[in-house]
Amino acid sequence: MRYLPLSETDRGEMLARIGVKSVDDLFADIPKDKLLKAPVDLPRRKGELEVERILSRMSSKNVSASSVPFFVGAGAYKHHVPATVDHLIQRSEFLTSYTPYQPEIAQGTLQYLFEFQTQVAALTGMEVANASMYDGSTGTGEAVLMAHRVTKRRKAVLSGGLHPHYIDVVKTLSEMASDEVKALAADVSGTEDILSQIDDSTSCVVVQSPDVFGNVRDLKPIAEKAHKHGALLIAVFTEVVSLGLLSSPGSQDADIVVGEGQSIGNALNFGGPYVGLFAAKSKYIRQMPGRLCGETVDADGTRGFVLTLSTREQHIRRDKATSNICTNSGLCCLAFTIHMTLLGEAGLTRLARINHANAVKLADALGNVKGVEVLNKTFFNEFTVKLAKPAAEVVERLAEKGVLAGVPVSRLLPGAGLDNLLLVASTEVNTDEDRAALVAALKEVL
Amino acid sequence: MRYLPLSETDRGEMLARIGVKSVDDLFADIPKDKLLKAPVDLPRRKGELEVERILSRMSSKNVSASSVPFFVGAGAYKHHVPATVDHLIQRSEFLTSYTPYQPEIAQGTLQYLFEFQTQVAALTGMEVANASMYDGSTGTGEAVLMAHRVTKRRKAVLSGGLHPHYIDVVKTLSEMASDEVKALAADVSGTEDILSQIDDSTSCVVVQSPDVFGNVRDLKPIAEKAHKHGALLIAVFTEVVSLGLLSSPGSQDADIVVGEGQSIGNALNFGGPYVGLFAAKSKYIRQMPGRLCGETVDADGTRGFVLTLSTREQHIRRDKATSNICTNSGLCCLAFTIHMTLLGEAGLTRLARINHANAVKLADALGNVKGVEVLNKTFFNEFTVKLAKPAAEVVERLAEKGVLAGVPVSRLLPGAGLDNLLLVASTEVNTDEDRAALVAALKEVL
Amino acid sequence: QVEPLLFEIGRADTTGVDLDEPASFTPRLGGQERKDAIGLPGLSEPETMRHYVRLSQMNYGIDTGLFPLGSCTMKHNARLNERMARLPGISDVHPLQPISTVQGALELMSELARYLMTLTGTKAVSLSPKAGAHGELCGMMAIKAAIEAKGEGKTRNVVLVPESAHGTNPATAALIGFVVKPVPARDDGWVHVDDVKKLLGPDVAAIMLTNPNTCGLFEPQVVEIAKAMHDAGAYFYCDGANFNAIVGKAKPGDLGIDAMHINLHKTFSTPHGGGGPGAGPVVLSERLAPFAPVPFVRAGKNGLELVEHEQDAPEKPFGRITAFHGQMGMYVRALAYMLSHGSDGMKQASEDAVLNANYIRAGLSDLFSQPFGDKPCMHEVLFDDTWLKDTGVTTLDFAKAMIDEGYHPMTMYFPLVVHGAMLIEPTESESKSALDLFIAALRDLAMSAKKGETERFTGAPYHAPRRRLDETRAARSPVLKWTPPAPMAEAAE
Amino acid sequence: QVEPLLFEIGRADTTGVDLDEPASFTPRLGGQERKDAIGLPGLSEPETMRHYVRLSQMNYGIDTGLFPLGSCTMKHNARLNERMARLPGISDVHPLQPISTVQGALELMSELARYLMTLTGTKAVSLSPKAGAHGELCGMMAIKAAIEAKGEGKTRNVVLVPESAHGTNPATAALIGFVVKPVPARDDGWVHVDDVKKLLGPDVAAIMLTNPNTCGLFEPQVVEIAKAMHDAGAYFYCDGANFNAIVGKAKPGDLGIDAMHINLHKTFSTPHGGGGPGAGPVVLSERLAPFAPVPFVRAGKNGLELVEHEQDAPEKPFGRITAFHGQMGMYVRALAYMLSHGSDGMKQASEDAVLNANYIRAGLSDLFSQPFGDKPCMHEVLFDDTWLKDTGVTTLDFAKAMIDEGYHPMTMYFPLVVHGAMLIEPTESESKSALDLFIAALRDLAMSAKKGETERFTGAPYHAPRRRLDETRAARSPVLKWTPPAPMAEAAE
The missing domain is CATH 3.90.1150.10 (Aspartate Aminotransferase, domain 1)
Incomplete structure (x- = not known):
């Protein structure tokens, strides 16, 4: 087997050195009747070519985003990632390293985590950021738990503009932990009355902007009301590129900012792996979940980096830990950091303007199609349209025509009476031809 | 521009430091009327995504070997190259290094060249090998020149089984250098009388095995006759995998062995880059063309490697050099060496058996098709069939059916009266389905 | 070798991407435009390349040397798997595309599930968990849901955890409100069924046992412990961090486990990548299977379907633990590993x-x-x-x-x-x-x-x-x- | 850091590939089977990976630091170009496939040719040469063919080469039978038209001049030198090793060159790869264009055609200098560079x-x-x-x-x-x-x-x-x- 270096001769010599007759003597603690007599009922080993063919066949049954006019968003976005990013994250020394427990030989990982934290803090306008979470949704769950620890309260108020999956994740976690959740009804227009939901029992208010329907929200009044009642504002985003153009959650006085970082550096990957961004005010550092990388010096006084504040973590604190998390999304962080470095402020802000411009063009084009109504007053690169027919059917028929038109709201919120609504996203990858194809196909279908 | 680090501010500061007003002051030696006033008439800069789209569009107009039943050979072969190979040759330290002129910081390159030379020597059964040539055809041209230097004669005899492109390359070079070439007529059956062509004016006899028509040739009698007349035998191969199964040219007393190494580690690449393998008896070392890597020690006595015997080369010897060559096919060597290391003797010989077995299966299958006659008595993984119709037409019609059936001999030898002959190759990538598809399509077309 | 931070060499006006400024248009941001600078320096592409190549050279990986980190399983990461993960039909597919356009992805998930269930001798698996600790959370949530479904939610709130366990075990149990009771360590490195029985009672929800355990030993009494738990109306959560020792040698399902997460990055060699991403699918016994969270794949009338909402499931999913469908990028690598090894x-x-x-x-x-x-x-x-x-x-x-x-x-x-x-x-x-x-x-x-x-x-x-x-x-x-x-x-x- | 040779750690029975032995069959090798062992040890995949990663760590590259090797032009190698070179329609295409199945490849060559001709101000280009020195050979062969076509093959056999030239210049000229005469060096680093004129005569076939020259200077009298050569019935070969200094600033064709090779790896940044592969297309003046070797691309009635044989060309190709069509893998990288830069x-x-x-x-x-x-x-x-x-x-x-x-x-x-x-x-x-x-x-x-x-x-x-x-x-x-x-x-x- 190509991955196994031992030869039969090696095995024989090693068993002799160990002093046992057969390898099964080393498995003697497994109850005899549970030790399998033969290989399990799965196919035997396969060469590279055969494996490639099997998986390529599966791959070819999917429609890839780059192969069609593509407007699907709702929490994951198709962007162009420079070739440099994927090349660098595949460097053996990055790819095949472990969590940097031995900092002296993991400065590569640690320095990029430090750079990542700095970038995330800058983007979100916050004082500190951690070394990433699994994704935006689990990060949001962790943010709510963190707010509970900070406020010593146990009730979260969730905006109706929060991504429904995120709501479900928070609800599941909270129910399991017997914490209270007040989730507002789906808020298509971004005009919900969330302020009235905040009182002295509120631990945190969770608001997404741009929200799942695309509306750009003003967080300042919510922060103000929350703070007045001793609650925290958790600001959420699912499209990190928007931060290139929109005022940061930090500047609107959010206490914790959490979001999905997939758009920068990372592929769609059918939903994972992604990278959760997590930032907060520095006074809450010791209640933060996840890994933190900090600066220090070595025995010679040279600057270096280490994982730090691990007394928050499970391997030290066990059942008293701030979270059970013991990894981050290291390689996805790296991809994020490299892509962000390539962009720089000049590139990111321009990328954001292009995304917004393309979305505006698309909204204008769709607004002229009969049977399509653009609902948003404000948006960044995604907005909601109301169709003359159920969106799920329309999307399916457009897919048959080779256009992936967006996400039917009913896919996220079945039974909510929003069946004719469609979320449409547009990024820098969309061309005039793409837009024209969508418009033409819609006209045929509606 | 993403590749250019200087900012306008930098440029200004640098010009000031240099003490000139504008950058054109640095181009003052270019005659004024020849200095271009505006950018040349080509499109302006493009982002990554745009470049990707342009080149992907071109790429998509070609039929790739992996996407169809594929039997095209005649000097370049479709094999499966393990993913490890391409990963490793893209390591920055390999990919972006130069010819190892500074051996202290190029031991990576030098050691793999030394390993490559050792592998090539072993495979060919020769005493020494160089660090590679551009490809098999130019290597053959160089081998003939080398034989002329060794024998101080200037007449080469070329077998009619030598790849026609190789014949053309040798002829062109020889004509230009006013050397004599006797090229035998195309020899479909591998039974030409080459022995009678050898006399005391012969510098070298160039024989390919398996020859371009697939026949396995016995080199021993040719070597014997050549040596009797003071001539050298140059043995050529275009399918290096055959050396896993066939007796080596060295064991048949060839003096120089040259061949194409593309099959191991390298993609088809529409013809290049490839890697020429070049080996010889050690007494001829100082007449060899190309780069040679040798073992030595450093100031601490540690083993290390350097380029050596450079007194043969153009940068020292100028017009007295053994060749004008000043590079090798470094990265392709590396790919060859890694793939060969992965194969090892066990893997290479098995790969060769699979290739031969697949070709035998294919010959048996084609032999049963009406209008197809297999001409070869012997072959490795490629053979010649005679069709009832002109091969070029048949191949074209099969291509329309999505089967790439092989190389019409008329493509290589137009006007030679061999229009109904087709070269058909089969490697480890061919499946039973591929063979069935070829047979079925042939039955429809013939 | 000191490489500066990118902030020390980057410049705010430098970029390593070429993008054309869009034509002038009217923004629809509702006046929420950023007014301040972000403070993100950029580097040109050559500088970026060199910076991160140099950083990498300060790292140690499996590819550079032996990496004997116990319990972390730093095995070879085949590059075939990396190549497969980058197939356009894998990496360039959106989680919310129409189901008809992702049949290959669902097939891959379904095939991975089959392999995992076969190797572990179990009847269900949730692929959702994003990492091992997330898998623990998922498994313990399923246990909690099962207990609540039996009406014992109020009374069964103790989880037994050996002192030798990974810190994630007690942390996970505590996270969802369980009270952790340690099973004391013995001087033979094993957990004894007698010790477990002493702690058992109607308040015990589950045991979290690592097997092979963190001392590198297989627990010889694992079958007895499982039986004791089940007899007491409790569940057996197995920490699968060390499953790699017994893959193909024994099936955890045969040993009586109710839930076990599988670190795909350890057992099936998806790259650790400096601390992630991983993936932690959790296999479930028949008793827990109905409580698996959404989403999951099932066969439907028009091919494979994805059940994304609790109301669409005939079973009793306990909810959702992450957006979308889990770590597809890791699934394909793990499946490539399993197909290759056989x-x-x-x-x-x-x-x-x-x-x-x-x-x-x-x-x-x-x-x-x-x-x-x-x-x-x-x-x-x-x-x-x-x-x-x-x-x-x-x-x-x-x-x-x-x-x-x-x-x-x-x-x-x-x-x-x-x-x-x-x-x-x-x-x-x-x-x-x-x-x-x-x-x-x-x-x-x-x-x-x-x-x-x-x-x-x-x-x-x-x-x-x-x-x-x-x-x-x-x-x-x-x-x-x-x-x-x-x-x-x-x-x- | 001493990494053993693979022969010191490999074993003859070890392999890093999994292949199934074919079913028994009757070989048709005519008794030429190898009888002896080859002597090629193998390594498993993890060992191979580690061996070559460690070797790489003993190398210096552009990605690791400044690489100021004069005349070698070690500029940034964009990874976009590597990605493009690996598109299946580029890397996985055979040079002898039916022309109808390689229209994109021919289009790419044709586009590359257009870019090179536009940048150099010339009317023809041969893409065949596999490297710079090979390009020199190709260019000098074209000159020789042109001279022979004029019936001066016997008399014009001297090539002038400045003492400061790359060694490949005299080596190339000598290779095809030219006699090399040095143009003496001057203390200003320039070649003087007067010195050239002194050497000119009916025996002179060409001058091989590097411009910008190997002293890092542009030859200010290049136009006069070109004219002197042409007036004497000789040709001007320009060594294009340093073309990168003047791309977009001046066109060599405007300066009077007849042939110039372009090191794609230098000027257009295809990776040097430890010494190759490179590519050395040679641009040709109208006077030399008819003699360009086969193969070349031209427009035909059914799309692009490839002229592969002398007899198929209306012109007078001097022959063939390599099997197949040159370095496609380098063409795509160079074109990606040119498209990107604009x-x-x-x-x-x-x-x-x-x-x-x-x-x-x-x-x-x-x-x-x-x-x-x-x-x-x-x-x-x-x-x-x-x-x-x-x-x-x-x-x-x-x-x-x-x-x-x-x-x-x-x-x-x-x-x-x-x-x-x-x-x-x-x-x-x-x-x-x-x-x-x-x-x-x-x-x-x-x-x-x-x-x-x-x-x-x-x-x-x-x-x-x-x-x-x-x-x-x-x-x-x-x-x-x-x-x-x-x-x-x-x-x-």
Whole structure:
């Protein structure tokens, strides 16, 4: 087997050195009747070519985003990632390293985590950021738990503009932990009355902007009301590129900012792996979940980096830990950091303007199609349209025509009476031809 | 521009430091009327995504070997190259290094060249090998020149089984250098009388095995006759995998062995880059063309490697050099060496058996098709069939059916009266389905 | 070798991407435009390349040397798997595309599920968890849901966790409101069914048991423990961190587990990538299967379907633990690993991993001390620091000295129940000659320590990108991001 | 850091690929089966990975640091180009597939040709040459063919080559039977039209002139020289090694060249890959165009056609210089470079390359000596070793000391006309801050040499994978391959 270096001769010599007759003597603690007599009922080993063919066949049954006019968003976005990013994250020394427990030989990982934290803090306008979470949704769950620890309260108020999956994740976690959740009804227009939901029992208010329907929200009044009642504002985003153009959650006085970082550096990957961004005010550092990388010096006084504040973590604190998390999304962080470095402020802000411009063009084009109504007053690169027919059917028929038109709201919120609504996203990858194809196909279908 | 680090501010500061007003002051030696006033008439800069789209569009107009039943050979072969190979040759330290002129910081390159030379020597059964040539055809041209230097004669005899492109390359070079070439007529059956062509004016006899028509040739009698007349035998191969199964040219007393190494580690690449393998008896070392890597020690006595015997080369010897060559096919060597290391003797010989077995299966299958006659008595993984119709037409019609059936001999030898002959190759990538598809399509077309 | 931070070499107006400014248009941001600068310097592409290549050169990985980090399973990462993960139909597919356009993706998930269930002898699996600890959470949530479904939610709230367990076990249980009770450690390294039975009662919801355990031993009483739990109306959560030792040798389902997460990155070699991403699918017994969270794949009338909402499931999903469908990028790598190895290769891999660990044990047992005696181990061998007593060398010092010999240290100070623990896991990816060199290096270090050559250890590492780093300083006054030096900050004003 | 040779760690029965033995069959090899073992050890995949990763770590590349090798043009290699070269329709296409199945490949070649002709102001290009020296050969063959076509083949057999030329120039000319006559060097670093005219006669076939020349200077009399050649019935071959300095600034065709090879790997940044593969397309004037070798692409009635045989061409191709159609893998990378830069970016790249070289000149001119005075250079700056006189430090020592400072040395002892030459080419890929660091490092070294700190130089490098290597020993008794050590050889018998 190509991955196994031992030869039969090696095995024989090693068993002799160990002093046992057969390898099964080393498995003697497994109850005899549970030790399998033969290989399990799965196919035997396969060469590279055969494996490639099997998986390529599966791959070819999917429609890839780059192969069609593509407007699907709702929490994951198709962007162009420079070739440099994927090349660098595949460097053996990055790819095949472990969590940097031995900092002296993991400065590569640690320095990029430090750079990542700095970038995330800058983007979100916050004082500190951690070394990433699994994704935006689990990060949001962790943010709510963190707010509970900070406020010593146990009730979260969730905006109706929060991504429904995120709501479900928070609800599941909270129910399991017997914490209270007040989730507002789906808020298509971004005009919900969330302020009235905040009182002295509120631990945190969770608001997404741009929200799942695309509306750009003003967080300042919510922060103000929350703070007045001793609650925290958790600001959420699912499209990190928007931060290139929109005022940061930090500047609107959010206490914790959490979001999905997939758009920068990372592929769609059918939903994972992604990278959760997590930032907060520095006074809450010791209640933060996840890994933190900090600066220090070595025995010679040279600057270096280490994982730090691990007394928050499970391997030290066990059942008293701030979270059970013991990894981050290291390689996805790296991809994020490299892509962000390539962009720089000049590139990111321009990328954001292009995304917004393309979305505006698309909204204008769709607004002229009969049977399509653009609902948003404000948006960044995604907005909601109301169709003359159920969106799920329309999307399916457009897919048959080779256009992936967006996400039917009913896919996220079945039974909510929003069946004719469609979320449409547009990024820098969309061309005039793409837009024209969508418009033409819609006209045929509606 | 993403590749250019200087900012306008930098440029200004640098010009000031240099003490000139504008950058054109640095181009003052270019005659004024020849200095271009505006950018040349080509499109302006493009982002990554745009470049990707342009080149992907071109790429998509070609039929790739992996996407169809594929039997095209005649000097370049479709094999499966393990993913490890391409990963490793893209390591920055390999990919972006130069010819190892500074051996202290190029031991990576030098050691793999030394390993490559050792592998090539072993495979060919020769005493020494160089660090590679551009490809098999130019290597053959160089081998003939080398034989002329060794024998101080200037007449080469070329077998009619030598790849026609190789014949053309040798002829062109020889004509230009006013050397004599006797090229035998195309020899479909591998039974030409080459022995009678050898006399005391012969510098070298160039024989390919398996020859371009697939026949396995016995080199021993040719070597014997050549040596009797003071001539050298140059043995050529275009399918290096055959050396896993066939007796080596060295064991048949060839003096120089040259061949194409593309099959191991390298993609088809529409013809290049490839890697020429070049080996010889050690007494001829100082007449060899190309780069040679040798073992030595450093100031601490540690083993290390350097380029050596450079007194043969153009940068020292100028017009007295053994060749004008000043590079090798470094990265392709590396790919060859890694793939060969992965194969090892066990893997290479098995790969060769699979290739031969697949070709035998294919010959048996084609032999049963009406209008197809297999001409070869012997072959490795490629053979010649005679069709009832002109091969070029048949191949074209099969291509329309999505089967790439092989190389019409008329493509290589137009006007030679061999229009109904087709070269058909089969490697480890061919499946039973591929063979069935070829047979079925042939039955429809013939 | 000191590489500056990108903030020290980057410039706000530099970019490594070429994008054309869009034509003028009317923004629809509702006046929420950013007014301030972000503070994100950029680098051109060549500078970016060099910066991160240089950073990488300060890292150690499996590809550069033996990485014997116990319990972390640093085995070979095949590049075939990387290539497969980048197929356009895998990497370039959106999680919310129409189901008709992702049939291959669902097939891949379904096939992965089949492999995992077959190898573990279980009837269900949730692919959602994003990492091992997330898998634990998912499994314990399923247990909690099952208990609540039986109306015992109020009463069964204790989870038993051996003292030797990974910290994630108690942390996970506590996270969702369970009370953690430790099962005491024994001096043979095993969990005894008698100890467990003593703690059992109507308040006990589950046990979280790692098997093979964190001492590198297979729990011989695992079947009895499972039975005791079930008899008491409780569940058996198995921490699958060490499943790689027994893949193809025994099925956890046969041993009586109710839930077990599988670290795809450990067992099936998806790259650890400097700390993630991983993936932690959790297999479930028939008793827990109905409570698996959404989403999951099932066969439908028009091909494969994805059940994304609780109301669409005939079962009783306990909810959702992440957006979308889990770590597809890891699924494909793990499946490529399993297809490549096959049933025969996976069995052989387990055997080789165990053989390699025991070979190290045999090579070091005369010099190093073992907390539970010199007996066969599974895929990792555990030493303690008794043998270092009076040498002035600690486990940490010894580990740092290994760096100077060109090796990544083993896992240290874990499990907590063993003093100065050194947990060595070579994995099946190492050749005999590599192990021989490793053993020789460790023996040489051991002799050196016993001879009193303390400086070789206390000052180590000497030959690494950094000397020993001051972790206390980092924690005391945390510096978690770069801040412009004062003069620069002033100049910028 | 000593990594064994693969032959020292490999085993004959080990393989890193999984292939199934074919079912039994009757071979048709005519009894030519190999009887003896080959002697090729194999490694498993993890061992292979580690072996070559470790070897790579002993290498220096552009990605790891500044690489100021004069005349070699070590500029940034964009990974986009690597990605494009691996598109299945590029890398996985056979050169002898039916023309209808390779229209995209021909389009790519055709587009590349258009770019090269536009940038050089020429009317034809042969893409065949596999490297720069091969391009020289191709160009000189075209000249020879043209001369023969005029019936002057017997009489015109002298080629003029300046003493400062690359060794490949005289080697190439000699290879195809030309007699090489040197054009003497002048103390201003330029070739003078008067010197050329003195050598001109009916026996002169061509001049081979590098422009910008190997001293880093543009030849100001190039137009006059071209005219003199043409007036004498001879041709002007331009060595295009330094074309990168003037891309987008001037067209060689406007200067009067008849042929010029373009090192795609230098000018358009296809990776040097440790010494190849490169590509050396040669552009041709109208006078030489008819003699371009086969194959070439032309428009036909059914799309693009490939002319592969002399008899299919209306022109007079001089023959064929390689199997198949040249270096497609390099074409795509070079075209990606040109598409990315665009006409504006290529001009800017030339300017930046020249600016960077002059910035280094300005930063070092007070300490280092310049053979032709302190005047503006093109993309590379040339120093000699006058300034090192009496220091006991040679150019070689200085170069090796640069390694200890983390830099790849410059080109040394070339051009031959300059004593102890140091030819520094930073390329446009370097940032100002990188140049500042480089200048500071060289200044520090220079001061050190002048202060008499000779050991820093004569013993260098101290901090490299190897100390200085004994090249004389290697050449005296060449060891060009690994041989099993005697005991092993015996044991094997």
